Amino acid sequence: MERRILKTLEFDKIISMLMEKTTSELGRELAAELVPFTNIEEVRHAQKATEEASTVLRLKGSVPMGGIRNIRGPIERARLNSMLAPAELLDIANTIRSGRRLKNFLTDMSEEQDIFILRGLVDRIEGMRELEDEIRRCIDESGEVMDSASVELRQVRQEIRSLESRIREKLDQMTRSSSTQKMLMENIVTIRGDRFVIPVKQEYRSHFGGIVHDQSASGATLFIEPEVIVTMNNKLRESRLQEEREVEKILYTLTVQVADHLELLKENLEVLAELDFIFAKAHLAESMKAISPKLNDHGYLLLKKGRHPLIDRNVVVPLDVELGKSYTGIVVTGPNTGGKTVSIKTIGLLSLMAMAGLHIPAQEESEMTVFSSVFADIGDEQSIEQSLSTFSSHLTNIIRILGQLDERSLVLFDELGAGTDPTEGAALAMSILDYVLSKGSKLVATTHYSELKAYAYDTPEVINASVEFDVQSLRPTYRLLVGVPGRSNAFAIASRLGLDAEIIAQARRSVSQEENQVEKMIASLESNKKTAEKEREEAEQLRKQAEELRGQLEEERRQFAETKNQLLEKAEDEARIAVQLAREEAETIIRELRQMKKEGVDFKEHRLIDAKQRLGNAVLELEKEIVKKPAKAVRATQIKVGDEVMVDSFGQKGTVLEKVSNSEFLVQLGIIKMKVKKDDMHLVKETNTSKQPVQYTTIKRDRSHVKMDLDLRGYNVEDGIQEIDRYLDEAVLAGFHNVSIIHGHGTGVLRKGVHEFLKSHRSVKSYRLGGQGEGGVGATIVTLK
Known part of the structure; x- marks a missing residue:
């Protein structure tokens, strides 16, 4: 990249701003040497490093970069066994401490954030704590050798x-x-x-x-x-001479220790310089409110609200421009002082900044490309020493550019073809543009020549652009209008300034009808452009509002489902508690009955079982569903346009606008219009204001016909197994957990057959013989799945 081009596009001023953000001489040296990269991997690495540093600054506010000194000279003298001064040794100790402190800071930070590049750098820093401690033991903060040395x-x-x-x-x-x-x-x-x-x-x-x-x-x-x-x-x-000799002895000993750590100190210096430089880039990005752009290497550039970094951001007008996809060249026309030069300088400077790993002042969606070179012919570069005219000076520069460009170049021409006869200048300008485009280079050129407006219109790869001018205030707005050629506005400006109307009318008659029509067409294009831009902004605002509303609806739907589930869970918990209390009460009654029997009251065992069964039936009544769920609202047999409906999937009311098909309608939900399936909505209000009643369904499990036990006494094995199979199915449907099968004592054949069948039954979890009060060995207690 030519240094002259960097200066023309004011990249050197960006470097000066970057140098001011460094904290050490080492970082300033790297900042001063910064030039744009032409390899996309190098650019990505540099941009990623800046992004990581910006993340650290955003989260932590500051970085411990203080105390770094340029100790290259002292450590080189130490290598030559030249005794170091106390102040030089103190600088070495301070630099060692700064490196260790920065390493600890970024290492801790890497546990929270992905700062791969910065972590890789600080991993190269060596602590050298012993050397630092020895220097500080001998030399105080004012640079004097201490008595304790x-x-x-x-x-x-x-x-x-x-x-x-x-x-x-x-x-x-x-x-x-x-x-x-x-x-x-x-x-x-x-x-x-x-x-x-x-x-x-x-x-x-x-x-x-x-x-x-x-x-x-x-x-x-x-x-x-x-x-x-x-x-x-x-x-x-004599004592002072002895003191000097002792001090020299101490300093020489420390110098030897520094020489022993020479390579480690050099490595630390290199890393600290790089870190200071990277964080300077992050500080610069922060001051500019800049972003890390997307990068590509196929010549595509997209700037959204790009700002020239050297113009006060409260004054500068953002630039929107796209280059390298639908068209590879832009021809900017219009009057002087309109901001054309600022526009092309902004494109060139932001490209250089992005290629140098610097963030650019633009919106997040901006995308930059990596050019092999950026060429610019901007301003009056007339050489008095060489006695060259303005035209000759520009042409000499252009010839040099045309000899170096390639398909990955960006070429910027300001006032192309100016300084000579308009007819010849316009023809020459078009030929130069043709040549640049034939090389595949990306091109942005400004010009006064009307002929180039037609050229841009007739050339598929080129598009017209202009800088907006407010005729009422007689000031440029500096907004770049891509797709609209510029116009001179000479008559309008003259009229606003008070030139006699007859003179202006005479001038208008002198202009050809074709040119007047072109001016009118351009004015119409400008008006349409403004209208389209305004409508686009309004549409974008509506889109954002629609997205916000959709998000709100989704959140409300989620909260509704969550609340519904919480209520159901609460109801189920209350039901389980009630059932448990009922069971405990039943067990208490059974215990009281048994106690009465022990005390002499005449109760038969089967009467105890019957009592328990009755209590069990009472418990089952408590286990019935206590939550009444609303049945789906009755759907209208014929939904009509204008009906108010509830869209079930969104939980949102809407109005039917149009019947799309027999099964689909267009519904207005707030500011959103969407197609909704008929099965996904129900009628809330018809156009005649009649209301459909909401129906509720109570779901119950009827257990009254199923007993808690099955009496098989008198059955043979085969018939008994059939009865058991039917009974267990009914018990499962009734929701029983435990049932009793009474088979009596007898010879034990029926009991054995029952147990064999229960072993393989699909609904049986386990079984056991009855205990005291459960029928003993004459009954089997079955636990169901």
Whole structure:
């Protein structure tokens, strides 16, 4: 991609905005080097990385990117065994910590979101905690080597502080002495060349002895190191030299450790630079309210509400344009200052941004393609140095473009053919357009020439477009109208500005009838375009309302079904509780009867069984269905147009509009018209306002004719088995869970035959001999499935 083209389309300004979003010099370097990719896989990877970073920002608000330093120079010097300064070592420690913190942050984030690319990057970051801890143990946040760095350093610094204290104390005594105060210019202790001195008046120089280190500009004051502290200052100087040697020793040791981690540090730097760059792209997208476009590599471009990113989004007019499917070229015509140049610059710049992995300011449905190259001839690029005219300059640029384009190129021409004779310029422009289209390139061109409107109309691959102009306000609206050629509006503008009507009329008569008809046709097209656009927006609004209503209906239907099921379950639970209470009451009565028998009341066993059976029948009455379900409303034998009906599948009332067939009607449901089967609706109100009564059906299981036991005494085995088979079927239909088969004691043959039959019966879950109070071995208790 030519750098000149990037500058022409103002891609360099986008790069400047991107650089401002970085947090480190490393990220700024990558941002400055960004150019569009021409391979779709590279573009997809870059767009996906930006999308992942945008997701992180949206969910977390910020990312811990601080503390990253450009330590390439220091680590390279460490490789050469050149001792690093404390500040450089501190930058290395801060960068290590920043990398580890960022790694932990994104690793935790990857557990919640799919950030595959970012996770892959941070996995390459090495913690190097030991190196960081060692640097921080020796160097404080201000970049000074600490006393704790070594025992020797602590000792020598203690000695230095002790000597400084003793020297200051000695000099303070001298400055406070009444005998020496008159000899001093000021009663202070100061330092010259790392030596403690006092300011002495010139005439008392010999009184103090020692060494003169400095004097004032006038020469009246001498800064003297008194003889009594020379030895102490010498000792202090030796201690400071020892301190310097110890500090150098510590710094050199740390430098060697940095050199041992050279490759890991370089890898960390590379990853941190890439992450800073990616998150800068996400921050830029956030500031532009940009989206990640769909991508393709077959030359199809669809921009919906695309905005030029360098124009205030509160002012810029969004652009809707499609290219590469029904047509591969667009010719934009119309007057100057109408926004034609902004339109083609928007198309070119957003294409470059998408190819560079940057999100674009447009709506979600936008789709961008990956071009092999983008060419642009925009604006007055006249070269004064080469003494080229405007036409020559443009033509030279166009010749260079025509020599490089291919079927995957995007070509942008602004004011094609301008700067020369209109007739020749228009002919040349059409020839250039033919050549570009013959190469298969995608094309957007602006022009003043009316001949190109006809060219676009006659060429199947090309479509006319214009930028809307408001004649009333004499201002362009900057809306691109694809499919409508532009018109000059010269007469309308002149009239609005107050030019004499007779002059305008004379001018109109000078224009050919054909041209006037074309202007009228274009005006009609513009009007129709506006009307169609308005109707499309209204239709879209109605479609959204219909979808919302459908969603509401589905939700109401779901809630109704859920409520119905809850009520049924509640009723069944209440019935089960009632049955259980009845059974418990029955068992209580049986226990009381048996207790009465034990106490001497004369009761026969079979009378106890009969009592239990009567109680069981009472329980069965409680088990009858207690929920009355409404039968389906009576359907009208003849539904007519105008009847109010209930659509069962939606649970929504509607009005019959039309009979489609004998089994299907067109029904108005709110704002929705839909075809409904006759079987899926019932009549609510006829046109004569007569109402159909709602019928209810009570479903009951009649158990009154089925007893809880079957008495087989006196039957042979064969007849007894037939009776059992019939009885068990009735008991199952009656809903019994347990029944009793009385076969008596006898010889046991009938009991054995009964048990053999029960083993294989389809309705029998289990069986057992009766217990006390159940007939004992003379009866068999059967549990049904």
